[in-house]
Amino acid sequence: MSKVTIGKAINAGLRRAMERDPKIVIMGEDIGKLGGVFRVTENLQKDFGEDRIIDTPLAESGIVGTAIGMALRGYRPIVEIQFDGFVYPAFSQITCQVAKMHARSLGKIKLPMVIRIPVGGGIGAVEHHSESNEAYFAHTAGLRVVACSNAEDAYWMIQQAVESDDPIIFYEPKRRYHEKGEVDLTATSAPRPLFGANIALVGEHLTLAAYGPMVKVCLDAAAAAAAEGKSIEVIDLRSLSPLDLDAVATSVNKTGRLVVTHEASTFLGMGAEIAAAIQQRCFYSLESPVIRVGGYNLPYPPSRLEEEFLPDLDRVLDGVDRALAY
Amino acid sequence: MSKVTIGKAINAGLRRAMERDPKIVIMGEDIGKLGGVFRVTENLQKDFGEDRIIDTPLAESGIVGTAIGMALRGYRPIVEIQFDGFVYPAFSQITCQVAKMHARSLGKIKLPMVIRIPVGGGIGAVEHHSESNEAYFAHTAGLRVVACSNAEDAYWMIQQAVESDDPIIFYEPKRRYHEKGEVDLTATSAPRPLFGANIALVGEHLTLAAYGPMVKVCLDAAAAAAAEGKSIEVIDLRSLSPLDLDAVATSVNKTGRLVVTHEASTFLGMGAEIAAAIQQRCFYSLESPVIRVGGYNLPYPPSRLEEEFLPDLDRVLDGVDRALAY
Amino acid sequence: MSDKEVAMPPEGVDAAAVAALVAPVAEIIGGAEFVQLLTPEGERVDHPEYSQYVADLSDEDLRGFYRDQVLIRRFDAEATALQRQGELGLWASLLGQEAAQVGSGRALRPQDYAFPTYREHGVAWCRGVNPLNLLGMFRGVNHGGWDPNENNFHLYTVVIGAQTLHAVGYAMGIQHDHAVGTGDPDRDTAVIAYFGDGASAQGDVNESFVYAASTNAPVVFFCQNNQWAISQPVERQSRIPIYQRARGFGFPGVRVDGNDVLAVYAVTKAALNSARSGQGPMLIEAFTYRMGAHTTSDDPTKYRISAEVEVWKLRDPIARLKAYLTSSLKADPAFFDDVETEADALAGRVRAGCLAMPDPEPMSMFDNIYVEQHPLIDAERAGFAAYSASFEGEH
Amino acid sequence: MSDKEVAMPPEGVDAAAVAALVAPVAEIIGGAEFVQLLTPEGERVDHPEYSQYVADLSDEDLRGFYRDQVLIRRFDAEATALQRQGELGLWASLLGQEAAQVGSGRALRPQDYAFPTYREHGVAWCRGVNPLNLLGMFRGVNHGGWDPNENNFHLYTVVIGAQTLHAVGYAMGIQHDHAVGTGDPDRDTAVIAYFGDGASAQGDVNESFVYAASTNAPVVFFCQNNQWAISQPVERQSRIPIYQRARGFGFPGVRVDGNDVLAVYAVTKAALNSARSGQGPMLIEAFTYRMGAHTTSDDPTKYRISAEVEVWKLRDPIARLKAYLTSSLKADPAFFDDVETEADALAGRVRAGCLAMPDPEPMSMFDNIYVEQHPLIDAERAGFAAYSASFEGEH
Ligand SMILES: Cc1ncc(C[n+]2csc(CCOP(=O)(O)OP(=O)(O)O)c2C)c(N)n1
Ligand SMILES: Cc1ncc(C[n+]2csc(CCOP(=O)(O)OP(=O)(O)O)c2C)c(N)n1
Ligand SMILES: [Mg+2]
């Protein structure tokens, strides 16, 4: 076991995947000598060469579009988008091409691509550097969307994503890059399947579902609630598309209450889908409505307001209390 | 009163708006001599000139980006996107620029823009011509999103949208362009506010909510259900962002049951938000879970399969029956 | 382009209108930067740089170019007819662009890869794609009915310009495979990316130029300037000739008579050779004309005058090759008759095949969305099966 | 660029490394297509086309250029210091690009409109934007703290390249207003769009070229080629000089010594005049250098060698103007002292202003999202107010 940060865990996962499969290439802006603005690809170019760690021109549609071409030629490209807010120039390539190529070709073409996106706020950044845009991609049929929340998952999920033959949007919790966790870098198989949720904490009275950077907030909230005698089950969803609804429903059938939280705006955020699905599946076991605690429905505010904008421990607990009040 | 098609109603609305306000310009591909591929701008260039009906180069980011510039100069641009599937190249301009300009400028800048998009399937078209992408824009804070379903609304809503100082995504129900309705082209004020829903049919046992092309399906379904003694209230949502949740909640508090339907994939579609919001607001009056009847979670299929893909009268009634079965 | 045409306006067309239209095009076509090897009248002319690329062509090759064009035109006409009869939802005709497509398509080597738009039926033909398969997407039974890797011919791409980036990425993959500049003619590989004059405005197309130049990828950009993007004339997209766009990105561009199959073949061959040998990208503008409507949904009378079409009829790609083959005695009437017969047979086969093309099974819509198992797809498939079964008694 | 510099490498820097770096740039700078009016040593040189545009400049104007550059550099240094001290979240320094920004900014007329990236502090200064307002977005108190229409200076745009399309659209609006080519110097208006060498790769920037060419819009594209896009050298984005990109779109491009304020002023003035008179767009590449890090978050030692920076120090835009002002007796030591004093005062003012800049009121985040009433915003505002009030006793 080693104690590594999430950033380093992804780096290690990328490295291992690249060692295993010579067809893997990484493409993106400033990922070579600089190692990416978050240093997630640090030293990879030194070790794997400029042919496999490809610094691209500054054009995201071009990155994704040429990565598609590389995949058509038999490569397995991993694309790094520098910040969440800069994926939109590639939106047409992702939604019309990446998501649809397999279906369009009646299964003749596979596009094993991973598009890595550092996501979310909380780092005091300027505009466009703190977006949570997972709902766009989760709503896009043909894509898969996953989000890691801790170092061990980061290490394994990136490897599993690279191994998948489907295109995957891979979200990395930007403000947690430096948080450490135990990872067994010598283990030979992943602890859990890529598209399954993980019960991060077992509890009785209420289910709290989150993903990515909000999982830690939820665990902290659960700890605070425990001190008041409230036993909260925390689910780390991990996969946003497909959603592991079985895991959520099982938990809700036990606890009777569900709070979903994310940084993205509540309106049509992931919480909407989870609430809509669970109110149907667990209609008779829900003792309170599903409560959503998300970002407000505003463009991400200036960073001096992000503490107010982002759901924090207090706001999550407020949601918990509202659910428990029914 | 005149009987006009939805397409002609929008044309008439555009014409009236342009007569009133010389700052209005329309920009898009093939909107001049050709009058747009759906002829919605037919004859407008002849009457208002090439300065106001601007045929653009074939580049959607360019259309929206330059329209922003025109708006900054004091114009009120109306952008026509030729088909739903071709709005994505402009996604960055819409989400990062159009949606955020007012907030970013602390209110100093207004962007009174309307982006018109013919939306949805059912016309036997090739790939990318039948998409329902309203959820992307409805999830984007800073935008407003509306969808007309009939000729009278089409005539008025386009005028109201053009008059709004906020940027608006304006959806036109492609497969209904040729459907006729009564419109009083001489009336001087709109029958209802732009952002409010409309009770298209009053009923008792269940609420059916829809928008755009699906409203007609719902009205037909309600008629069929009435024959079996089921009284269905049909809500034409009209505005998707903001949502007129008050209208939906009032109806559901009366009927106790809600079915939401749209062409877009169910997963994270508008129905998710409506279900999530209503299960919370009407927790105690809901006698069944909110049922969603949407497109399947696939890329839009080849047109010979679209009858199976799109929710039709039978599938809506199936949803109604499932709700009533609780 | 000789004055002859202006002197002979087609029946019923205003001579002045024709002259006004012919003049600017004649200037282009007479220009030094316009590669032509066969005049509209079918006379073989020499070009200092490009004649060499057709020097090796046998008479059979030349007859093949003719046959390709006639067959693909007949196929195209049949498809248009099938659309009119409701058998296809839409058709995008290549009428007038046969030489541009056959000339470039025949310049490809087997290992090369082509990325088409939605109108490259002639290129598909040259690559060996079964023409029947081209109908699938227009009939609405699929989004693309062939295996791209079988003939190294990618699926049609409807989103304007998107495929040019795929082409560059594929070409980057070729570089990574060290399949460029080795000198081995069966190993060195190039990519050809087709797009239209309208597409030249798209960000993606320009980014593809950036990437190709930056990586020196073995890709040939082949722009069929058919003068129109639906109702927009090419001047709306570019105020200078499109081939000159390449200058801004640091690689060569050349304009070729797109209705001259020899010139197109020569220029494409040269560009592909250059790309394969490691010299990087090149842009070809094939100056041609969309003789028909944009698609069967389009009504060109709204935006262009018929005299223009009449003028371009005089530059027909097939007629000029026929004139050359005849005058040079490279083909006899029997050959032309045979090709007509073959074309009839092809049309019949295509028609029969189209009519026999089954609708996809409803359940098939859940297939091939993902490679790996997906719970939501599974649930919806099961739900759909149960729902469909509930009607079974009724029908 | 003379050999002098190579002969005098800065202290502690390997002479061979410097020579290797200087050679290619010296070739560019010595090239015929490079406009320079003031050598790095501060000697006035003539240019057949562009000298005329500085002929009317008074000594006071020239001293003004100096003052502008010194003040903005001092402001920039203060902002960097404020960031180091935690008062700003980030800062994007313009160090080294003062001449490019002041030369172009001063060429603008009041009615002209500028669309900046995020680094145009010098242009903002010339437009009269209060420098303090530039800090807002970097401090995180807003996304842009000035009214764009007050000084005809748009907000900073962080999404690379997006603003170039806004600029073209604004220029199209000018055409629609018939405020171009009238001959009235107070009416005719042009737009200037700033972007970087990296941005030249973006689809939006290339589409802005397409639209500007197609509409002949009165817009000047001003690319500050500071050699780097974060860690990517300009060669990654373009294999030919960036000013030549314009050739591919059919309008003129020119490369100017971006560290020579006179040349930048002249070239920009000429381009703006041309645009205002109805001659359409032009591209200027200001060849300059980013002396500092990309932003305060960046670590340039990872990707570039310090010798390169040393070489560019010899081309400093302020030093050369000072040398010229001194040798030509257009300014005396007292003037330089005054400017220093003024710079100190500015820095002090900016520092004090920054420290005094209040955090935005939490409730203000709900303001100005929409112009018109919006029920969800209202509900969330109310909910937030109630939620915040619930803590009131606790703090
Ligand atoms: C991104 C995008 N925008 C718009 C369209 C609609 N559209 C289809 S074809 C076409 C014109 C294309 O013109 P050109 O590139 O010259 O090709 P041509 O059809 O002439 O072969 C347009 C606007 C599209 N398919 N994709
Ligand atoms: C669309 C987009 N992609 C990526 C980024 C991240 N980014 C910010 S600045 C920058 C480099 C810009 O280089 P250049 O255009 O040369 O301008 P410079 O910073 O040198 O002034 C990058 C990649 C961004 N802001 N927007
Ligand atoms: Mg065309």
Ligand SMILES: [Mg+2]
């Ligand atoms: Mg730069």
